[in-house]
Amino acid sequence: MSRAFVKEDSDAPPPPPLPRTVSDAPNRVTPRGLRLIEEEVARLEQQLAAADEEGRPLIERDLDYWRLRRNTAHVERPPEDASSVAFGTQVDLIRDGKPMTIRIVGEDEADPKTGDIAWTSPLVTAIEELKPGDTTEFEAGGRIQELEIVSVSAVDR
Structure with a gap:
C-alpha cells in the first residue's frame, strides 16, 4: 500500500528548528555591537524562562546563536x-552623485536602513x-557606480 494515503501520527512532535547560520568571518564587533549582543542574550534568557514547551526550541536556537x-x-x-x-x-561618500553616510560595523550590528554596514x-x-x-568604482546591480570618499571619522557610539 502506498504511504501517500496513510494517516500520519499527528501527535508526533515537530522537528527541532535548524541552527542559525554563523558566518565564517572573524566576529569583529564595536563596543556598541557587544552591548547589543549582550542585550539580546539577556532578552532571550528572559523569554526562555517564561516560554512554554512549544516555544522553547526556537528561543533556545536563537539563544545558542547569540551566546x-x-x-x-x-x-x-x-x-x-x-x-x-x-x-x-x-564614512561620508558620494555614490553615483548622491551623498551618503555609512558606519562600518560588525555583521550582527549591521542595519543598512540606518547606514550601519x-x-x-x-x-x-x-x-x-x-x-x-x-x-x-563599485559594481552593484549589474552596473558600475562611482564612489568618492568625502570624509572619514571614528564612529562615536
Missing part, C-alpha cells in the same frame, strides 16, 4: 587616527583603506 556570537566577539575600538576607511569608522560587505571591501578625496 556563540558573544563568546567569539573580538571588540575593536574605533581607530584613534581615522584617516582612512576601516572598521569602526563613519557590515565590514564584510562588498561596498566596504571596495572602499577599505581609501582616504578622503580617493575615488573607486
Whole structure:
C-alpha cells in the first residue's frame, strides 16, 4: 500500500528548528555591537524562562546563536587616527552623485536602513583603506557606480 494515503501520527512532535547560520568571518564587533549582543542574550534568557514547551526550541536556537556570537566577539575600538576607511569608522561618500553616510560595523550590528554596514560587505571591501578625496568604482546591480570618499571619522557610539 502506498504511504501517500496513510494517516500520519499527528501527535508526533515537530522537528527541532535548524541552527542559525554563523558566518565564517572573524566576529569583529564595536563596543556598541557587544552591548547589543549582550542585550539580546539577556532578552532571550528572559523569554526562555517564561516560554512554554512549544516555544522553547526556537528561543533556545536563537539563544545558542547569540551566546556563540558573544563568546567569539573580538571588540575593536574605533581607530584613534581615522584617516582612512576601516572598521569602526563613519564614512561620508558620494555614490553615483548622491551623498551618503555609512558606519562600518560588525555583521550582527549591521542595519543598512540606518547606514550601519557590515565590514564584510562588498561596498566596504571596495572602499577599505581609501582616504578622503580617493575615488573607486563599485559594481552593484549589474552596473558600475562611482564612489568618492568625502570624509572619514571614528564612529562615536
